[in-house]
Amino acid sequence: MLAIAGAIGIFILYRFDPVTTRGFPQCVFHSLTGLQCPGCGTTRALHALLHGNVAAAWHFNAALFFFAPFAGAARVWPRFATRPATAWFAVAATIAWWIGRNVF
Secondary structure, eight states, X not given: OHHHHHHHHHHHHHHSOTTTOTTSOOOHHHHHHSSOOTTXXXXXHHHHHHXXXXXXXXXXXXXXHHHHHHHHHHHHOHHHHTSHHHXXXXXXXXHHHHHHHHHO
């Protein structure tokens, strides 16, 4: 069931552009503050990647290119993911990205 739901989600994301299509969830943090959260742009970036547009995906959320391999490594090597140092690095990287994307 999870695979079917994932395939349907990928199809919808491929078929409908989140920039021009209503119905995709909006970021509550961005709506309230006008600032971008660490995940802002991920849906648009995934849509761009599904269409092979890496430059647009990078523009929408560059952190996706750093955190996706990190998540993949955590999936392959679970002991890597459960180390306290790994968690602290992930938290620090997320906070740095959050601040950096709103300052620069």
